[in-house]
Each structure stands twice: as structure tokens, then as C-alpha cells.
Amino acid sequence: MPIHIFIALLTFFMLMSASIAQATLKLPETVKVDPAALTAEPMCDPKISPAWREAQEIDGVKIDASPGCSPDNPAWIAAAVKGTNNISMDTLMKTGLSPDAIIKTDDLDGDGDPDRIIIKLEIMELNGKSPDFPGLVPTFDIAPGIQPGAWVFAPKTSGMSTENFESVRANPLLRLPSPVIRVEVGDIVQIVLENTHYFPHSIHLHGVDHPFSHGEHGGQDGVPQTSEVELMPGERRIYQFQARQPGTMFYHCHVQTHTHLAMGLAGMIVIEENKPKNWLQTLNIGAGHVRHSSVAVREQFDQEYDLHYHAMDKELSSIIQKHNDPRLIARDMNQRYDITDSTEDYFTLNGLSFPYTLRESLIIVELDQKIKLRLLNSGGELIAVHTHGHHATITHYDGVEHNPVAQIMRDVFDIAPAQRIDLKLETVNDGKHSYGEGDWLIHDHREKGITTNGMAEGGSMSSIVYTSYLGEHGMPKVSHFGIELNKYFTKEYYERRLPVWQDLDAWASLGSPAGDIGVDAATQTSLLNALYGLLAGLLIYLIFAKREQIKQCAVAAVSRLKSPKGSNQ
Amino acid sequence: MAKTTTITFLLAGLLAFSAHAIAQQQTKPSEHDHHDHSGHDMSQKNTTPTDHSHDHDGHTMDHSGDHDLSAEHPIDHSAHTASTQSAEHGDAHHHHHMDHDHIMDHEGTMIMGQNLDKLPSSCKSISEEVEITVRAGRKYAAKFPGTAFAFDQQQWHVKPCSKVTWHFINEDNIRHQFMMHGLPKYLYKYGMFHLEVTGPKTVSGTIIVPGSDDTFLVHCDISHHMEKGMKAQLVVGKGAENIPSIPGVTPYNINDTYEAENLPKISDKAEQSAMVRQITAFTNNNFQNYGMMLIGFLIGLLCIPLFKKIPLRKKDG
Numbered sequence: 001m002p003i004h005i006f007i008a009l010l011t012f013f014m015l016m017s018a019s020i021a022q023a024t025l026k027l028p029e030t031v032k033v034d035p036a037a038l039t040a041e042p043m044c045d046p047k048i049s050p051a052w053r054e055a056q057e058i059d060g061v062k063i064d065a066s067p068g069c070s071p072d073n074p075a076w077i078a079a080a081v082k083g084t085n086n087i088s089m090d091t092l093m094k095t096g097l098s099p100d101a102i103i104k105t106d107d108l109d110g111d112g113d114p115d116r117i118i119i120k121l122e123i124m125e126l127n128g129k130s131p132d133f134p135g136l137v138p139t140f141d142i143a144p145g146i147q148p149g150a151w152v153f154a155p156k157t158s159g160m161s162t163e164n165f166e167s168v169r170a171n172p173l174l175r176l177p178s179p180v181i182r183v184e185v186g187d188i189v190q191i192v193l194e195n196t197h198y199f200p201h202s203i204h205l206h207g208v209d210h211p212f213s214h215g216e217h218g219g220q221d222g223v224p225q226t227s228e229v230e231l232m233p234g235e236r237r238i239y240q241f242q243a244r245q246p247g248t249m250f251y252h253c254h255v256q257t258h259t260h261l262a263m264g265l266a267g268m269i270v271i272e273e274n275k276p277k278n279w280l281q282t283l284n285i286g287a288g289h290v291r292h293s294s295v296a297v298r299e300q301f302d303q304e305y306d307l308h309y310h311a312m313d314k315e316l317s318s319i320i321q322k323h324n325d326p327r328l329i330a331r332d333m334n335q336r337y338d339i340t341d342s343t344e345d346y347f348t349l350n351g352l353s354f355p356y357t358l359r360e361s362l363i364i365v366e367l368d369q370k371i372k373l374r375l376l377n378s379g380g381e382l383i384a385v386h387t388h389g390h391h392a393t394i395t396h397y398d399g400v401e402h403n404p405v406a407q408i409m410r411d412v413f414d415i416a417p418a419q420r421i422d423l424k425l426e427t428v429n430d431g432k433h434s435y436g437e438g439d440w441l442i443h444d445h446r447e448k449g450i451t452t453n454g455m456a457e458g459g460s461m462s463s464i465v466y467t468s469y470l471g472e473h474g475m476p477k478v479s480h481f482g483i484e485l486n487k488y489f490t491k492e493y494y495e496r497r498l499p500v501w502q503d504l505d506a507w508a509s510l511g512s513p514a515g516d517i518g519v520d521a522a523t524q525t526s527l528l529n530a531l532y533g534l535l536a537g538l539l540i541y542l543i544f545a546k547r548e549q550i551k552q553c554a555v556a557a558v559s560r561l562k563s564p565k566g567s568n569q
Numbered sequence: 570m571a572k573t574t575t576i577t578f579l580l581a582g583l584l585a586f587s588a589h590a591i592a593q594q595q596t597k598p599s600e601h602d603h604h605d606h607s608g609h610d611m612s613q614k615n616t617t618p619t620d621h622s623h624d625h626d627g628h629t630m631d632h633s634g635d636h637d638l639s640a641e642h643p644i645d646h647s648a649h650t651a652s653t654q655s656a657e658h659g660d661a662h663h664h665h666h667m668d669h670d671h672i673m674d675h676e677g678t679m680i681m682g683q684n685l686d687k688l689p690s691s692c693k694s695i696s697e698e699v700e701i702t703v704r705a706g707r708k709y710a711a712k713f714p715g716t717a718f719a720f721d722q723q724q725w726h727v728k729p730c731s732k733v734t735w736h737f738i739n740e741d742n743i744r745h746q747f748m749m750h751g752l753p754k755y756l757y758k759y760g761m762f763h764l765e766v767t768g769p770k771t772v773s774g775t776i777i778v779p780g781s782d783d784t785f786l787v788h789c790d791i792s793h794h795m796e797k798g799m800k801a802q803l804v805v806g807k808g809a810e811n812i813p814s815i816p817g818v819t820p821y822n823i824n825d826t827y828e829a830e831n832l833p834k835i836s837d838k839a840e841q842s843a844m845v846r847q848i849t850a851f852t853n854n855n856f857q858n859y860g861m862m863l864i865g866f867l868i869g870l871l872c873i874p875l876f877k878k879i880p881l882r883k884k885d886g
Contacts (some may be wrong), residue, residue, distance in 0.1 A: 001819035098676075099677050100675065100677055125792045130796055131813075132823070133822065133823070137793075143825030158677050158679065159763075160790045161790050161791055165750060195743065196791050196794070198797045224692070234718065234740070234741035235742050235743070323826045324715075324797070324823070326716075414864075
């Protein structure tokens with residue numbers, strides 16, 4: 001009997017050593033991922049009309065050119081400047097906004113612009129769980145295949161939350177980040193929060209001159225522990241203020257702030273100086289390039305950009321993808337999620353991560369321009385934004401102008417959570433302000449800030465691009481350096497399934513090696529099956545050879561059972 | 570003081586409402602004037618006389634529909650006007666959009682895909698005319714734990730070929746929708762009939778349902794309103810397959826997992842006195858210990874015969 005087992009073991013070891021011998025002779029082959037196997041997206045979404053990029057005038061509203069790949073819908077800008085109550089029905093229908101989303105009336109100071117501004121905001125969920133099918137709805141990708149659960153303040157819309165009935169993709173008005181709000185010093189502003197979400201929320205106007213309490217509308221600070229009760233689902237609250245000071249400020253939900261802010265309920269609010277005929281772009285949906293700047297900004301600058309930096313924790317954002325029952329979501333967020341054990345995984349600029357930042361958050365410049373950049377950090381940690389090729393001047397901290405004589409130039413800008421800084425970027429090629437034309441990176445220099453869930457290149461990285469380096473469809477022109485950005489526009493890249501350097505040379509010297517012992521999974525299983533077959537065969541042979549002995553044993557056992565107690569001997 | 574202001578605003582609201590109603594009762598040309606005045610681009614169909622006569626029927630009906638909206642629910646409407654006037658800056662700018670199947674007012678109240686007179690091919694005539702009132706709001710979700718928004722009813726039954734006028738009453742202070750899908754596309758754009766209104770306010774619209782048994786999805790498409798309970802179905806005749814995840818009617822396709830939680834109970838509180846806790850702990854423990862001991866003793870007793878037999882057999886062998 002032991003002889004047979006010995007033979008079996010010997011066979012097994014021979015097989016093993018044969019395969020190992022083969023492996024040591026030559027290391028595994030490189031397996032190159034075929035580009036055809038990837039879910040490739042076009043670098044610039046072809047759905048966007050190139051006409052949107054041009055300078056134009058809609059309903060008397062002058063809109064600057066915005067040569068990037070995905071500029072804002074010009075109808076949005078017209079509606080934001082004139083108010084949804086003052087634009088043509090034709091323009092309104094192109095926006096998807098509710099007719100009462102932005103109401104502008106009454107020139108109270110007689111300076112040729114409206115001074116009563118009503119802005120209606122709803123709260124929308126993105127990438128949440130559906131009880132009907134295994135996917136998420138409505139979807140919003142911050143990078144290819146990356147869909148973190150999020151909540152946003154959204155301008156009041158009309159109609160569906162998705163693109164159409166067949167699609168699960170969110171209506172373009174429902175997106176990260178919450179829109180940038182612009183009003184003038186002295187405007188009587190009402191921000192009307194219509195809580196369309198299933199959780200209680202509020203608005204806190206961080207840095208904006210607002211009364212703690214308003215005679216008619218009650219508490220105005222948005223804090224459930226000091227000024228007001230939570231605004232329940234289905235309810236509406238008016239936040240009214242008349243700001244006396246200009247500056248780049250911040251608004252966010254102050255209910256369970258440690259989770260609601262990170263979920264996306266945070267946006268930039270800019271109080272502009274009061275100037276005559278100052279028709280402001282009340283909402284900058286998706287932040288980024290301001291295509292209708294205020295009078296004060298136009299006096300001093302050639303261009304203006306709103307740059308909203310944000311960070312999200314995967315663990316937190318996935319809670320709304322785990323449960324549909326609001327009670328379970330509330331439990332997991334309020335009682336089980338522990339922010340002190342959390343880490344941020346997604347870093348976004350204007351709601352998107354690289355490479356999508358290239359589509360709509362490029363800072364597109366020419367030589368000898370002055371550009372105003374407004375930066376907000378709504379993430380949970382300090383960020384350190386570095387401008388390649390440029391030193392910019394910090395003009396304002398938290399909306400307050402820094403003493404002009406003491407203003408400093410830097411190339412790394414540290415921004416604490418909730419902090420805002422205004423920068424003056426001068427594209428003067430003097431080796432200090434700018435080193436000349438190029439496609440210069442602008443990124444968070446905490447290195448995790450250039451990753452998406454730890455996968456580089458991702459995060460809030462974008463570029464300062466001179467128009468001479470701007471290529472087709474408003475994307476940076478990099479191919480003349482032999483650079484291929486296509487791999488970033490695949491979800492497999494961010495799923496960590498694509499070797500980052502496989503295409504750097506013809507034979508993929510840094511590609512992926514095949515299985516570790518020279519035998520792939522399929523061969524391994526077939527070898528194992530052969531081994532099982534061999535063992536089974538041996539067993540049968542054993543039974544056959546010893547059949548007489550087995551028969552005797554069986555007979556003996558049966559007789560022992562049959563015979564009376566104690567007489568088996 | 571507060572009372573008088575409220576009354577003033579109510580009166581103002583009523584006045585505004587009646588003026589609005591009068592304006593709507595006026596003949597078509599003046600309606601056009603009204604719109605042209607407000608400076609909004611009207612579609613060609615509204616301004617060219619030939620097209621106008623062509624569309625006349627539909628438009629008159631549209632207006633009566635629009636009028637019904639306020640006339641049948643004057644209290645809702647005036648209350649709303651009053652609240653907007655008192656709470657928000659007045660928006661005197663009335664702003665109406667309409668074409669064949671899309672009517673919208675300055676507050677975003679919307680009727681889309683309305684069908685007052687076009688018979689579905691499967692119908693010879695209208696079988697009956699019914700009016701159904703649908704209420705929407707957070708409070709209707711109270712009877713369905715684990716939801717946030719709901720309609721007051723989760724299904725409605727109508728006969729094939731019936732003409733149904735829906736009065737959609739939104740009782741919340743936010744937007745809600747009554748959106749129906751799957752209707753025949755030759756009559757309804759995208760197969761949809763859609764009412765939308767910011768509450769508290771009512772909007773009405775009419776459809777003619779097809780002649781065959783069928784079941785249609787009704788929901789609110791605002792992000793996660795359907796997922797969180799605002800979902801229902803319209804059953805025509807005997808109906809077709811049920812639609813999943815309608816609160817109280819059909820089960821969810823995908824269910825959450827629930828587990829019992831360690832929530833504080835009053836019985837925990839009763840034990841707060843240290844003395845009481847010690848005593849109860851003592852007695853509880855003792856009871857448990859003695860009980861287990863007793864059980865063990867009984868098992869032992871029962872096993873005695875077995876134990877006796879085993880050594881006996883060995884000795885025999």
C-alpha cells in the first residue's frame with residue numbers, strides 16, 4: 001500500500017519540478033494589454049457643441065470665448081446674468097433651469113443693474129443606490145469609471161434629473177461642485193433653499209456679511225445648534241442678506257457638517273464690488289472660467305477663474321451606495337462613520353479629477369495677461385497648490401484684501417480647509433511671473449493630491465496652458481512631444497488594471513509579466529485535474545488488487561455484527 | 570399687527586389671483602398681447618394667424634386647463650401667492666411658455682404631454698371621463714417606514730379608453746412631479762405625461778389611456794424621490810405586469826440588509842441604580858447558575874444506566 005502512495009507523490013513532484021525548471025530557464029513573458037480591450041473615451045466629449053466655445057451674445061449678454069473642450073453652456077450664462085425671469089423663453093428652454101431659479105428685479109440704487117436677487121437652490125444626490133437595478137443613479141463621473149456618492153446644491157431645475165428617460169447620467173445642471181454664486185455689495189439677496197433631499201440640511205454663509213437672524217425668515221447662520229432647526233425634506237427656507245463687504249467667500253451645509261460638507265454640499269460665493277451697470281453672472285455652474293466677469297474684475301484683469309478644490313472619502317461616499325433606506329444611511333453616516341479614522345481618496349478641482357480636469361478646468365492664457373484666480377479649499381486637509389512656470393501674487397486672504405505693499409509672490413499656495421485666496425497671475429515672461437509659453441501644470445503638491453484613490457495621475461491636477469499649446473478640441477497639445485494621454489481616458493487605468501509604463505517602448509519592457517511560475521491559471525487547473533485523475537486511478541487499482549482482502553474484511557465485519565454479543569471471537 | 574399683515578397679504582394674493590383669472594378668461598388675441606408685452610419670444614405657431622387658427626382648439630383647451638388649475642383650487646393658489654409675496658420679493662413678471670404639449674408658467678408649473686381629444690388607435694370612443702386627485706408630499710411617506718417622499722395613493726385603476734384628468738396637489742414646499750411613462754409614443758412625446766409643480770400648489774392635466782390592459786409607471790423624477798418612495802402605478806383595465814418597488818404594493822428588486830441594533834431601552838434605565846443592578850445581577854446570575862447545575866444533575870442521573878453498561882461489557886469481553 002505505501003508503495004502506491006509513494007509513486008503518486010513522486011509523480012506530483014516530477015510534474016512540479018518540470019514546470020519550475022521551465023520557469024527558471026526563462027522569466028515569464030510580458031503580457032501587453034491590447035488597447036482594443038480598453039473602454040476608451042474620447043478625450044473631449046463630442047456631445048459638446050464647438051459653438052459653445054466662441055465669444056457670443058445671447059439676449060444682450062456678452063459672453064467671452066472659452067476655448068477649452070467643455071465650456072459652460074452659453075445659455076446658462078445668459079440666464080445667470082439676466083435672471084431666468086428676464087431672458088427669452090427660447091434661451092430659458094436651452095438651460096434646463098426652472099423659470100424661477102434666478103429672479104432679478106428692482107434697481108434700488110439706480111445704477112443700472114438689478115439689486116433684488118433671488119437664487120433658488122435644490123439639493124440633489126449623485127451616484128446613489130437604486131432599489132430597482134444594481135447600478136447607481138443619477139450618475140456623475142469625476143474621472144473615467146469613478147462615481148463617488150455625492151450631494152450637491154443645484155440651481156433649481158425643471159424636468160428630469162437624468163439626461164433623458166433612457167439614460168442614468170445626471171442632467172448637466174446636477175453636478176459637482178455646488179455652483180459658484182456671485183452677487184454685488186448692497187444687493188438684497190435671498191438664497192431660497194428648497195430641500196429636495198431626503199435628509200435635513202441648511203446653508204451657512206461662511207465669510208459673507210449676513211445677519212445672525214432675520215425678522216421674517218428667522219435664524220440665518222445655518223447652524224442647528226445656534227440659529228435654527230434643521231430644514232427637513234420637503235421644506236423651504238430663505239436666507240436673506242445684504243452684504244457690505246466684497247470678497248471670495250464660502251457657503252456650505254452646517255447639518256452634520258463633518259459628513260455633509262465632504263459629501264459635496266459646499267460652494268464658492270463671491271461678493272463683488274458695487275459698480276454701475278454691474279450685471280453679474282449670478283451662478284457659475286461647475287465653477288471654472290467666468291465668461292461674464294463683474295465690472296470691477298474687468299477693470300483690472302483680462303480673465304477670471306473660480307477654482308474650487310475638494311476632497312472626498314471613499315468610505316463616506318459609498319454609504320449612499322450601500323443602502324437605499326434613509327434610516328440606514330443616517331445610521332451609517334451619523335453613528336458609524338468615524339471621521340477621525342478617515343482618509344481622503346478623491347481630490348477634485350471644480351468637481352472633477354484628472355484627466356477630466358483637462359476638459360473644463362484648464363487655465364487658458366496668452367502672454368502679458370492678468371488673470372484673477374479665486375481658490376477655495378473645501379477639503380478636510382490643508383492643500384499646497386503649485387503653479388509650474390509661474391509665481392502668482394496673493395491679493396486676498398478669505399475675501400479680505402492683503403495690504404498691497406505687503407502682498408507676496410509664491411509658487412506654492414497653502415490653503416487651509418474652508419480658506420479662500422485670490423491670486424493675481426501675470427503671464428509676463430520675465431523669469432519670475434512666468435517662464436514663458438507652455439502647458440504648465442497646476443497641482444496640489446501633497447502628492448496624494450495628484451492621485452485618484454491612490455492611483456496617479458489623477459486628483460485635482462490641471463494646467464495653465466498658453467493658447468500656442470492648445471490643440472484640437474481645446475485639449476492641451478502634447479502629441480508633438482510624443483505624449484499620449486489616451487490611457488487616462490479609460491476606466492481600466494483607474495481600476496489599476498493597466499500597467500502605467502507598458503507603452504513607453506516597443507517591447508513593453510515595463511509591462512506586466514505573465515503568471516508567476518510560468519504556468520497560467522488555466523494550465524495550473526488542468527495539471528491539478530490530471531493529478532486528481534491519477535490519484536483516483538491509483539485508488540481504483542488499489543481496491544482491485546486487494547479485492548480479496550477487502551472481501552474477507554467485509555465478511556468478517558458482517559458476521560461480527562450478526563453474531564450474538566461477546567461471541568465474535 | 571401680524572394678523573393684519575397676513576390678511577393684507579391674503580387680500581393682495583386674492584386680488585392678484587382674480588386679476589390673473591380675468592386675464593386668462595379674456596379672448597385669445599388679448600392673451601397674445603399679454604405675452605408680447607412681456608417681451609418673450611413666442612413660438613411661430615402662436616403669432617402667425619394661419620397656424621393660430623389651425624391650433625385654435627388645442628390652445629383654447631390648454632388655457633381652460635391652465636385656468637382650471639387655479640379656479641378649482643383658489644385657496645391653494647392664493648395662499649401660495651400670499652406666501653411668495655410676503656416671503657420673497659414679488660416677481661411681477663409673468664412668463665408663460667406653451668406649445669402643443671408643453672405648458673409652463675413663471676414658477677415652473679408644468680404640463681407636458683397632455684392629450685384632451687386624440688383617441689388612441691385601440692379606442693373607438695372614450696369609455697368614461699374620470700377625475701383623480703393625487704396628493705404628493707413628505708407626510709404621505711409616514712406610513713411606509715424607510716421612505717422619504719410619497720404620493721397619497723400608490724395605484725389607481727381606470728377603464729381602458731377612459732379620459733383621465735389628474736389634479737396633482739403638491740403639499741410640500743419644494744418641487745414634485747407626477748410623471749407617467751410608457752404611453753403610446755404616437756400620442757405622447759417620449760411616451761410621457763408629466764405634471765410638475767412647486768408646492769403648495771395644484772396643477773391639472775388630462776390624458777386618454779389606451780384601449781388595452783396595461784400598467785404604467787408613475788413617479789417623481791427628482792433625484793432619489795422615486796428611490797425613496799415617490800412611485801406608483803396606473804392600472805388600466807386588468808393591468809399588465811406590476812412595477813417593482815412601489816411602497817406597500819410591490820417588493821423592491823434589491824433589498825437593504827437590516828440588523829438589530831443595540832439601542833438604549835427603558836429597561837436599561839431602570840437598572841441604573843447601582844444597588845438594584847447589583848442585586849438583580851446577583852439573582853440573575855445565581856438563577857442561571859443553579860438552573861444549569863440542575864439540568865446537568867438531571868442529565869447525570871439519566872446517564873447512570875449507560876455508564877453502568879459500558880464497563881460491564883468490557884469486563885465480559
